[in-house]
Amino acid sequence: MWVIKNKFVFIFSILAVTLFVFNSFVDDNPYFKITAKDVELKIPQGFPKPFYTFKNNKLSADVFMLGRKLFYDPLLSGDSTISCASCHQRIAAFGHIDHALSHGINGLIGKRNVSGLENLIWKDTYMWDGGVNNLEVQPINPITNPVEMNETLEHDVYKLKHNKQYVMLFNKAYHDTIINSERMLKALTQFTGLMISANSRYDKYMAGKDTFSNAEKNGLVIFRMKCANCHKEPLFTDNTYRNNGIKPDTALRDLGRAAITGTDRDVNTFKVPGLRNIERTYPYMHDGRFRNLKQVMDHYANPEDYDTGADLSLHKIGKLSEKEKSEVIAFLKTLTDTEFLYDKRFMDPDMRQ
Amino acid sequence: MKKILLLSSFMAILWVAMSFSVCKTSKEKLMIDVYNFVGDDMLRLDTVTYKNELGQSFTVTNFKYYISNITLKNTNGKEYKTNTYFLVDEADAASKELTLNDIPDGTYSSVEFTLGIDSLHNCNGAQTGVLDPVNGMFWAWNSGYVFLKLEGKSPASLSPGHIFEYHIGGYKSPNNCIRKINLTFDHSFAVNENEPNIWVLRADVSEILKTPETIDFSKLSSVTDFHHATEIADNYKDMFDITHVGYKK
Numbered sequence: 023m024w025v026i027k028n029k030f031v032f033i034f035s036i037l038a039v040t041l042f043v044f045n046s047f048v049d050d051n052p053y054f055k056i057t058a059k060d061v062e063l064k065i066p067q068g069f070p071k072p073f074y075t076f077k078n079n080k081l082s083a084d085v086f087m088l089g090r091k092l093f094y095d096p097l098l099s100g101d102s103t104i105s106c107a108s109c110h111q112r113i114a115a116f117g118h119i120d121h122a123l124s125h126g127i128n129g130l131i132g133k134r135n136v137s138g139l140e141n142l143i144w145k146d147t148y149m150w151d152g153g154v155n156n157l158e159v160q161p162i163n164p165i166t167n168p169v170e171m172n173e174t175l176e177h178d179v180y181k182l183k184h185n186k187q188y189v190m191l192f193n194k195a196y197h198d199t200i201i202n203s204e205r206m207l208k209a210l211t212q213f214t215g216l217m218i219s220a221n222s223r224y225d226k227y228m229a230g231k232d233t234f235s236n237a238e239k240n241g242l243v244i245f246r247m248k249c250a251n252c253h254k255e256p257l258f259t260d261n262t263y264r265n266n267g268i269k270p271d272t273a274l275r276d277l278g279r280a281a282i283t284g285t286d287r288d289v290n291t292f293k294v295p296g297l298r299n300i301e302r303t304y305p306y307m308h309d310g311r312f313r314n315l316k317q318v319m320d321h322y323a324n325p326e327d328y329d330t331g332a333d334l335s336l337h338k339i340g341k342l343s344e345k346e347k348s349e350v351i352a353f354l355k356t357l358t359d360t361e362f363l364y365d366k367r368f369m370d371p372d373m374r375q
Numbered sequence: 376m377k378k379i380l381l382l383s384s385f386m387a388i389l390w391v392a393m394s395f396s397v398c399k400t401s402k403e404k405l406m407i408d409v410y411n412f413v414g415d416d417m418l419r420l421d422t423v424t425y426k427n428e429l430g431q432s433f434t435v436t437n438f439k440y441y442i443s444n445i446t447l448k449n450t451n452g453k454e455y456k457t458n459t460y461f462l463v464d465e466a467d468a469a470s471k472e473l474t475l476n477d478i479p480d481g482t483y484s485s486v487e488f489t490l491g492i493d494s495l496h497n498c499n500g501a502q503t504g505v506l507d508p509v510n511g512m513f514w515a516w517n518s519g520y521v522f523l524k525l526e527g528k529s530p531a532s533l534s535p536g537h538i539f540e541y542h543i544g545g546y547k548s549p550n551n552c553i554r555k556i557n558l559t560f561d562h563s564f565a566v567n568e569n570e571p572n573i574w575v576l577r578a579d580v581s582e583i584l585k586t587p588e589t590i591d592f593s594k595l596s597s598v599t600d601f602h603h604a605t606e607i608a609d610n611y612k613d614m615f616d617i618t619h620v621g622y623k624k
Contacts, residue, residue, distance in 0.1 A: 078500065153517040158500030162508055162515035176509040203509050207501035282517050284550060284601045 054371035056083040056090075061212070066220035067229065068256050072143035074157050074215055079208045081216075084195040087371075089213030091191060092206060094370040098178055099127055099171035106164065106210075109136045112368055115299035116140065116217065122310025126170035133274055135310035138303040140219040140362065141296060144257050150292045150308040152263060153282045158211045175203050182206060219298045219362040220256075227356065228256075234356065241353025244346055248322075248339045252294045258357070263291040267328035267336050268321060271309050278308070290331050301358045315354060319347040402477040403566050406573045407445075409463050409471040410618075411438060413580045420465055428585045431592050433529035433539070435580060438465040439512065440523040440611075441505070442473065443496075445488040449481045450563050460492070462505040462512065463578075473576075484563040486574075490611060491522030491553040494546040517600065519544050522552055523611060525583055531592040539596040541583070543607050550601035552608035556615050564620045575619040582614035583607060 061081045065072065079085075092098060096105040104127050110116040116139035118124060124132035134150055148154035154163065164170040165178060182188040183201045192201045195209065224242075226232035234242065245253075254260040263279040270276070270290050279288035292308050306312040312321065321327070323342035342350070411418040413425040413435070424432050440463055447455045457475055464470040496506065497519040512521045521544040532539045545552045566572050584590040588606040598604055 149516075154515070155498045155518045156500040159508070159513070159515065159518050162513070166515055174509075179509065202503055203507055204501040204503040211500075283547075 051371060053366060054369065056087050056367060058083050060367050061086045061216060063216070064218075066218065066225070066256075069141075069220065070144065070257075073146050074143040074211075076143075076212070076215065079158070079211060081212055082195065084191075085209050086212045086216065086367075088188075088191045088195045089209035089211070090368075090371060091188075092210050093213050094372065097181055097185070098165060098173060100173040101127060103127060104171050106161070107370065109164070109170075110139055112370075113302070113363060114138065115219070115302045115363060116368075117303035119302075120304065122305045124170065126164075126167070127172045130169035132167070132169050133276060134308050135305065137295070138299060139214055140217050140298055141257055142217065143215050145259075146261050147293070150295075151277075151279050151282050152293050157215055158207045160214075161207055161210050179203050179206065213368075217362070217368060219359040221361040222298065222359040223356040224353075225256075225359075235352065237349045237352040238356055240346075241349035241351070244342070244350050245353055248342075249350075251335050251338070252333070253297050258297040259294040261294070263288060263293055264333040265291045265329060265331045266294075266322075267325075267332035268307055268311065269327075269329045271311070274309055276308065290329065291333075297354060298357045299359055299363070301355045302363065315351045316347070319350060323347060401480055401568055403480060403568060403572065405475040405478045405566060407473040407475070407576050408573060409442075409473065409576045409578060411463075411465050411471075411578050411580060418465060418580055425581070427529075427581065427592070428589045429531075429591055431529055431531035433527050433531075433592065435465075435525065435527040436538075437524060437526040438580065439463065440490060440578075441492055441512065441520065443489045443492055445473075445475060445486065447478065447483045448485045448487070450484045453481075455479060455481075460496070460505050462510060478566050478572075480565075480567050482563050482565045483560070485557065485559040486617070487555060487557045489553060490556055490615075491544070492520040492546070493553065496520075497546045514544060517545075519546050522608075523583075525580065529592040529596075532596040533593055534596040539592050541598045541607050543598065543604050543611070545601055545604055550604055552604050554608055554612045556612070558615060558617050560617060560620055562620070572620075574617060577616050577618045579614050579616075583611045586610060586613065 061083050063076060063081060093106045093110075096102045096108070098105065109118050109124050109126070111119055113119065118136035122135055124134060124136045126132055137150070142148070142157055145157075146152075148157065148160045149163070154160045162175060165173050165175060179202060182192070188201070189199075192205065193199060196205060223232050223234075227234050246255075252260055252262070252264055252266070277289055279291045279293070280286065282288075300306075300315070304312075304314060306315070306318050312318045319342065322336070322339050323346075325337060325340065328336060413423075416423070416425070418435060418438065420438070421434055421436055424434055426432050442461045442463060443459060445457050445459050447457075449455070455478065457478075459473075459475065461473045462470060463473075492506070496502070499506075501508075506520070508515070512524065513519075514521060521542045523541070523543045525539075525541045527539055528537050529539055530537055534540075543552050564572075564574075588610055590607075590610070595603060598607055
């Protein structure tokens with residue numbers, strides 16, 4: 023009798039322990055646990071005031087975790103195969119490794135190179151053409167684009183409302199039972215908006231906490247003379263639209279900024295991209311035409327081949343020797359921020375990747 | 376004792392005065408019933424065929440637009456601004472009854488509102504209610520609201536299925552399609568607590584297709600970005616009038 027009872031106790035406790043372990047893994051794996059401290063907005067030294075301030079989207083650990091879950095969940099796509107993270111891979115600074123043009127649902131190919139995601143709250147507009155005016159509404163594009171996630175916002179909200187885990191997560195995040203597109207989009211924005219990269223070797227060098235090799239130092243000097251006019255420190259963009267001399271791709275017929283403004287002088291201009299973590303976000307340019315930084319430098323150092331509409335300030339660059347090109351590349355690689363790339367806050371808590 | 380009496384009578388006067396002033400600033404509910412027309416005929420989706428200026432016949436399959444920030448002006452020239460957003464959808468009867476709460480008593484002579492959404496609310500990020508992007512009145516690729524959607528069919532249209540579609544939005548110059556509408560009443564009109572007040576706002580689809588720009592379905596059957604958008608916006612600028620200001624128990 024006692025033995026049987028003991029067996030029961032034994033089985034029961036095994037069950038309880040597995041349940042506990044399982045639960046804590048799914049829900050609260052301590053490695054992926056987010057606390058209030060993790061979601062504080064800290065403006066890095068020397069950065070300007072951000073455009074997006076979270077004023078109407080109060081940062082909280084639970085909303086951030088909801089956003090993280092959404093970012094990694096293929097549920098948001100039409101056939102549950104593509105998540106935000108399918109295109110925005112953490113190891114590539116949330117760009118898409120080795121894909122020139124984005125790959126979406128059913129292997130369909132988009133018309134632009136996936137942007138890396140970092141320091142988004144310092145951008146006044148999003149996308150290569152600056153068509154998106156607020157970080158919160160940016161995800162509507164990939165969600166509803168037929169060659170990306172091919173879903174409607176309305177149906178996403180429906181799926182979330184009928185998913186037990188999300189009902190729980192929304193409730194935890196907002197303390198009531200309302201699930202709508204506004205909350206879904208704001209949660210995603212907490213996740214992407216906190217992707218702040220400001221701990222590269224360049225940042226440490228600037229703060230006097232690291233040293234540069236001679237090549238890196240020379241690269242920085244050349245960069246400041248020839249590139250920083252558009253790729254302005256510390257974000258490495260001045261948030262303007264320019265023609266950087268690459269010739270338009272006649273097959274893609276991407277008008278760039280002009281598709282948004284309808285103004286002739288904006289034809290073939292694109293938003294100046296920030297260059298942080300540039301080593302990781304290959305291939306380069308809005309159409310991913312350059313596979314590596316060497317090709318980028320070869321382009322900039324060859325004024326004879328610039329597009330006729332090239333921005334006048336490009337002519338400051340002139341010819342660069344092979345040595346100078348490699349020094350600029352050495353400098354660009356100091357912008358890689360491994361603390362950001364391996365920040366556990368941005369990892370997939372379900373490790374599906 | 377005298378002092379107390381004085382004080383209490385003073386208090387009494389104050390109390391009476393205060394209760395008067397409360398009466399004076401009392402607020403009413405105001406309804407604006409919207410009726411969509413095509414010329415002199417009430418709009419009927421899908422079933423009724425109309426003719427444009429050029430005699431091209433057409434049916435309407437979808438008609439939606441935003442009315443926002445309704446402002447009332449009283450006879451003293453004083454303005455009463457409301458922070459309101461309405462999405463009028465021909466297919467949804469409830470959407471055609473606009474309710475304004477807390478309108479101060481007074482005599483009003485004109486109304487002003489925006490067809491569209493002010494630039495601030497075009498940039499405000501994710502919003503809910505009538506401004507929720509799930510209503511299908513939001514452009515994601517060039518963010519901002521579609522202020523007006525008119526869709527239908529015309530044999531004259533050369534688009535597949537002989538459809539026409541005018542999706543008009545854009546809050547930035549030179550493609551700004553926000554239009555301020557200012558309507559003056561024939562008779563000024565009192566809002567008071569005795570009767571709930573109803574206005575009838577009439578919107579005429581045929582005005583979207585003419586003056587200043589006569590729309591030829593065979594030449595312009597699709598407007599879905601800034602191309603030709605301001606032409607249509609200048610057309611819809613005068614599609615409204617107030618036909619009747621009335622009262623209802």
